[in-house]
Amino acid sequence: MLVALTVLLCDFATAGAGGFFLYEIGTEVGLASAGYGVGTLDPSTQFTNPAGMTHLEGDQLMAGVQGILPNLRFNPNGASTKGGTNGGQALIPLPSASFFYQHGLTNDLKIGISTFAYFGGGLDYNLNWVGRYFNQTSVTVGQSIQPTIAYRVNNWLSVGAGPIFMIGYLRDRVGINNLLPALGDGQLRLKDWTLGYGGNLGILLEPRADTRVGITYLTPVSLDFSSAADFRGLGPGLALLFLKRGLLNANVDLGLTVPQAVTLGIFHQLSDRFAIMGNLNWQNWNQFGQVNVSVDSSNPKSITTKSHYQDTGHVAVGGQYQLEEKWFLKAGFAFDSTMVTANNRTVTVPVGPEYRYGLGVQYAYSQNLKLGFDYEFYWEGNLSLTQGPGGPALGTVSGTYGDAFINFFAANVIYKFGNAQSAKPMNPKQ
Numbered sequence: 001m002l003v004a005l006t007v008l009l010c011d012f013a014t015a016g017a018g019g020f021f022l023y024e025i026g027t028e029v030g031l032a033s034a035g036y037g038v039g040t041l042d043p044s045t046q047f048t049n050p051a052g053m054t055h056l057e058g059d060q061l062m063a064g065v066q067g068i069l070p071n072l073r074f075n076p077n078g079a080s081t082k083g084g085t086n087g088g089q090a091l092i093p094l095p096s097a098s099f100f101y102q103h104g105l106t107n108d109l110k111i112g113i114s115t116f117a118y119f120g121g122g123l124d125y126n127l128n129w130v131g132r133y134f135n136q137t138s139v140t141v142g143q144s145i146q147p148t149i150a151y152r153v154n155n156w157l158s159v160g161a162g163p164i165f166m167i168g169y170l171r172d173r174v175g176i177n178n179l180l181p182a183l184g185d186g187q188l189r190l191k192d193w194t195l196g197y198g199g200n201l202g203i204l205l206e207p208r209a210d211t212r213v214g215i216t217y218l219t220p221v222s223l224d225f226s227s228a229a230d231f232r233g234l235g236p237g238l239a240l241l242f243l244k245r246g247l248l249n250a251n252v253d254l255g256l257t258v259p260q261a262v263t264l265g266i267f268h269q270l271s272d273r274f275a276i277m278g279n280l281n282w283q284n285w286n287q288f289g290q291v292n293v294s295v296d297s298s299n300p301k302s303i304t305t306k307s308h309y310q311d312t313g314h315v316a317v318g319g320q321y322q323l324e325e326k327w328f329l330k331a332g333f334a335f336d337s338t339m340v341t342a343n344n345r346t347v348t349v350p351v352g353p354e355y356r357y358g359l360g361v362q363y364a365y366s367q368n369l370k371l372g373f374d375y376e377f378y379w380e381g382n383l384s385l386t387q388g389p390g391g392p393a394l395g396t397v398s399g400t401y402g403d404a405f406i407n408f409f410a411a412n413v414i415y416k417f418g419n420a421q422s423a424k425p426m427n428p429k430q
Helices: 002-009 050-055 236-244
Strands: 060-071 074-076 096-104 109-124 137-154 157-177 185-208 211-218 221-223 226-228 230-232 251-253 256-258 261-269 274-283 291-293 304-306 312-322 327-336 354-364 369-387 397-416
Touching: 050 109, 050 137, 050 157, 050 185, 050 211, 109 157, 137 185, 157 221, 185 226
Parallel strands: none
Antiparallel strands: 060 096, 060 397, 074 397, 096 109, 109 137, 137 157, 157 185, 185 211, 185 221, 185 230, 211 261, 221 256, 226 251, 261 274, 274 312, 291 304, 312 327, 327 354, 354 369, 369 397
């Protein structure tokens, strides 16, 4: 019942301009992902490091909600060959939610279940924008459900793992040039749901009472999307040509692989009030397999073309401070390298290097209830792009996404059932 309820309540998260991997899942947004890999020592550790569950006693529930205010607007230049608008606000500002529940079987053995979205991206341009023959709408998202188990082997070693069941959704729309202005544009639509499988594994080491070191591994997840080509508004001559080329009723394979990722994290308590943390991360984007969907109506041979992606690196640092008995402050910074070079940037994946700046506060309303509020500023700056030439039908789209950024706002609640207390809280005074 809990799994069904959370899936129904969760809107799929939408990534920003910078890529598809989401550190922002409505929980530790204020740390800008700093501390991933060592466990957050609240129920969301089921994702950040499953082994961290062994540091939580009894039954606990965490729920987070998140909204965004984005800026991703394209400014075309004179090299763009098709007329039209600038596309408007391209990033879809959808909210997201996450839920984590943990149950303690013994002091050393814990189980849990959670749902969250760590993968996704969504763009929606004006239908008549200058790049409409390369993309109008592109949404690819995945909502994950993860049952988890963790075990404390001894005083310095804990392990945890859980399978990931990812519900994937894909929707694409692209304009088709009918070549005769009087006919207007046609359109190709693709849509599909699928289910992928993966896993999340974590190890947590404690060489000292004030220090934790963690390693996590997210396996790849294959999302085998496949959709019948839904052509609309084609002129009669173009419809006949597509039929002869076998495109009109074609089944389009849009399978992709959510990348595997490895994270190394460290946490150190400098004093009773102040702690620092950091992490390094690698993501295997060259196996992503995302395709660009476009149709060259002047020479229709195929519907999809391969994109070129590269692996990314990530570094994050952060700190947390006990202001007073009930108030807890946190801040973080993170940098991610880009998954595509400037030469391979497309209107479907307009990405660049990512900078994250986070701030957050947690308030202990009571021994059993804590409230958290977080903000993160995500910055990519100016992203230049030239896609094409794609022939007389597709043309060339060229310009810059100026000052690309996202404001993330998150709120979360942690409830501890009964008299459960955190065995080793982030701060000894909690």
